[in-house]
Amino acid sequence: MILSLVGMPGSGKSTVGRQLARRLGLPFFDSDHLIEQRLGCSIREYFAREGEPAFRDVEEQVLRELAQGPSAVVATGGGSVLRPGTREALRQGGKVIYLRSSPEELYRRVRHDTQRPLLQVADPMARLRALHAERDPLYRETAHFQIETGRPSVPTLVNMIVMQLELAGALPPRA
Secondary structure (H helix, E strand, C coil): CEEEEECCCCCCHHHHHHHHHHHHCCCEEEHHHHHHHHHCCCHHHHHHHHCHHHHHHHHHHHHHHHHHCCCEEEECCCCHHHCHHHHHHHHHHEEEEEEECCHHHHHHHHCCCCCCHHHCCCCHHHHHHHHHHHHHHHHHHHCCEEEECCCCCHHHHHHHHHHHHHHCCCCCCCC
8 A cells, every 4th residue: 555645845755755655665766766766857957948837747657657656655746646547546556645834834844945945935834825825735735634833742643643544444553
């Protein structure tokens, strides 16, 4: 079974995903890294050269392939839920966990990160609010579980996810 983490940029998908995978003894994949390997260039370069629709095609293909593969934890890109086909692939491939963060919390985490093209704008807070308004309903629609990230530590978030999965019968209970 694939455990896919969805959420806004900066919500902790990669950080939490790595620790969750380690805790469950599963491989971890960051879909953005896999996409860059396939493209042979950065997502930012590809996006600029080929446009968003071409990027979303590759993203959907990579996530569909991961959904068919062996059990793993997958951190998805923040915009992975924008296409109905990708949302469907994520839901059918296993369990989807939405790491939900407020725009204010996201801004606190990513305000100094110059590697996030979406936030290299005059008013990053307004951009985060707009993205959150657009994507939050899609994350909710896609997810089987929702975890409020707020300020808990990464180990606490991992424990919360494992508990949710166990309660839902998606993981065998620990001995």
